[in-house]
Amino acid sequence: MSCARTIAKSALAITVLIGAMAFQPECSGAQEVIEDPPESFDIGLSSSTIGITSEFNGEDLTIFGALDNADARIQRQQRYDIVIALFGPREPIVVREKDRFFGIWINRESATIPAAPATYSLASTRPLRDITSRATRERLSLGISTLRLDGTLPRLGEPRPLLRPRQKFAEALREIKTGRGLYSETIGGVQFLGPSLFRAELRLPADLPIGQHIARAYLFREGKVIRHTSRTLTVVKVGFQAQIDAFASNYGLIFGFVAVLVAIVTGWLGRIIFKRD
Amino acid sequence: MFLHLPIAEISVNLFVIVGMGMAVGFLSGLFGVGGGFLITPLLIFYNIPPAIAVATGANQVVASSFSGALAHYKRGTVDLKLGSMLLAGGALGSLAGVWLFGLLRSIGQLDLAVSLLYVVFLGSIGGLMLNESVRSMLRSRKGTTGSDLRRPGQHSWVLGLPLKMRFPRSRLYISIIPVITLGFFIGVLAAIMGVGGGFVMVPAMIYLLRVPTNVVIGTSLYQIMFTAAVTTVLQAATNQTIDIVLAFLLMLGGVIGAQFGAEAGRKLRGDQLRALLALLVLAVGVRLGVELVLTPDSLYSLASPTGKIE
Incomplete structure (x- = not known):
């Protein structure tokens, strides 16, 4: 613990510099202290806002980034790895388990997952297990199977993962979300375009939730995280979608009457147009 | 062709939704049921969140039942007087149903209660109707007149209770007590199950009140239209769960289907x-x-902590 704190101080300047959230160098073993790395690393989103229109049916989000002052030897050996994950808004969610009760399947046990991201989409240069250890992936919430659902932010320097709520419910949540395309991983989704420039393609699902999404990017050198940064992406409804939504939530009662009126007019017009008697 | 819905916040295939509306509209025009008991499960099956499916289904039912009721009204097969009596009972029933809905949810297992209600009601009503109609068909094949259920002198004691009223359109002179009770009962069911109640109303009117089949359908549609309209307004005002774009697509298919159904x-x-x-x-x-x-x-399902299924 004290080791993590002293190093946190020395890393403070860089933290401010790259505008990251909570950067602490890895401190899993007392002997492996990583000095301030020469490499610098940053990403940029083409737009900080995504507008949901009537035509929105999911899209690919392209993120460009640059890695500077890279060690040419390590680069030749391809021992630099980049992982970028986009975390959707976090919300508590209840997972229910059905059980047979007098021959009928009913919901019996349930568990509340405190803060599962609504969506999660990850891109990496190589398979995650080849990049770094499971412990690191768990600490950083990298990978669907090691994604944290308890609401703690990904951070370095924690000795061991926090205790996980009811494993089978967490697994079920991952499975359901992955099945619906809300959680996705793209191995090879990050590609170097040159010695320093790289590009990441993240898959955004059609059912992208409204709110603040956070893109976190990590730079690994020979399996160790040396830099990380994050960017916020805001998803909003625009145009017709936004107007309908605002009307429905601000003037609920009038909206209801309008909906009934629309129904009656449609039914009446249908009678006139398709009059068959 | 895909469309992102403003309230449901998911992307759907335009043709699937319109087609769904057409199929349900056809059945609605044919049988005089609003189709709520079909459209809501279909929408949920298509990944629309249940709260939105129930409310939006009600909105679509307004359109299809209005269209159908109009067709029946022109042909003179709507008993406005009987329908209004049922409606009066139904309004009281809805209030009781909404209260019961809250009670069931607070003790948990609302989903199970709804499923069991569906199974019991659909199963028993379907079974009884099938049995009766098949026997009636066999009778008419033998040559005896049996297509209409009414035979003189067959009124049960229930219909002979006091407060009698004349319903000329249905050629009935019966007590309004069973009429209002039936309306009330259906209002309760409709609120709990999230449907207009046509599938219960139609057989009940035929077998309990002995209303002629051709009048039943128009009158039921008339009653359903009002129930669904009230539900729509209540849902929009309290839960903001009406997706008007989704509802409009369903209506579009529904009114076309309803004409062919009629x-x-x-x-x-x-x-x-x-x-x-x-x-x-x-x-x-x-x-x-x-x-x-x-x-x-x-075995697992996801839900938000407020209790609605995701």
């Missing part, structure tokens, strides 16, 4: 119509029943 209905005899509705009701009931008993594909 036309097809004219070519069928009363007992044939009843047998077909019985089969449909039974099929939905059996499907829900099987779902309760069979091992589900996934």
Whole structure:
């Protein structure tokens, strides 16, 4: 613990510099202290806002980034790895388990997952297990199977993962979300375009939730995280979608009457147009 | 062709939704049921969140039942007086139903209660109707007149209670107590199950009140239209769960389907119509029943902490 704190101080300047959230160098073993790395690393989103229109049916989000002052030897050996994950808004969610009760399947046990991201989409240069250890992936919430659902932010320097709520419910949540395309991983989704420039393609699902999404990017050198940064992406409804939504939530009662009126007019017009008697 | 819905916040295929509306509209025009008991499960099956599916289904039912009721009104097969009496009972029933809905949710297992209600009601009503209509068909094949259920002197004691009222359109002179009670009971069911109640109303009017089949359908549609309109306004005002874009697409398909349904209905005899509705009701009931008993594909489901299923 004290080791993590002293190093946190020395890393403070860089933290401010790259505008990251909570950067602490890895401190899993007392002997492996990583000095301030020469490499610098940053990403940029083409737009900080995504507008949901009537035509929105999911899209690919392209993120460009640059890695500077890279060690040419390590680069030749391809021992630099980049992982970028986009975390959707976090919300508590209840997972229910059905059980047979007098021959009928009913919901019996349930568990509340405190803060599962609504969506999660990850891109990496190589398979995650080849990049770094499971412990690191768990600490950083990298990978669907090691994604944290308890609401703690990904951070370095924690000795061991926090205790996980009811494993089978967490697994079920991952499975359901992955099945619906809300959680996705793209191995090879990050590609170097040159010695320093790289590009990441993240898959955004059609059912992208409204709110603040956070893109976190990590730079690994020979399996160790040396830099990380994050960017916020805001998803909003625009145009017709936004107007309908605002009307429905601000003037609920009038909206209801309008909906009934629309129904009656449609039914009446249908009678006139398709009059068959 | 895909469209992102403003309230449901998911992307759907335009043609699937319109087609769904058409199929349900056809059945609605044919049988005089609003189709709520079909459209809501279909929407949920298509990944629309249940709260939105229930409310938006009600909105679509307004359109299809208005269209159907209008067609029946022009042909003089709507008993406005009887329909209004049922409606009065239904309004009281809805209030009681909304209260019961809250109670069931607070003790948990609301989903189970709804499923069991569906299975019991759909199963028993479907079974009774099928039995009756098949026997009626066999009778008419033998040559005896049996297509209409009414035979003089067959009124039960229930219909002879005090507060009698004349319903000329239905050729009835019966007590309004069973009429209002029936309306009330259906209002309760409708609020809990999130449907207009046509599939209960139609057989109840035929078998309990002995209303002629051709008047039943128009009158039921008239009653359903009002119930669904009230539900729509209440849902919009309290939960903001009406997706008007989704509802409009369903209506579009629904009104087209309803016209063809009403036309097809004219070519069928009363007992044939009843047998077909019985089969449909039974099929939905059996499907829900099987779902309760069979091992589900996934034992797990996700829900938001407020209790609605995601």
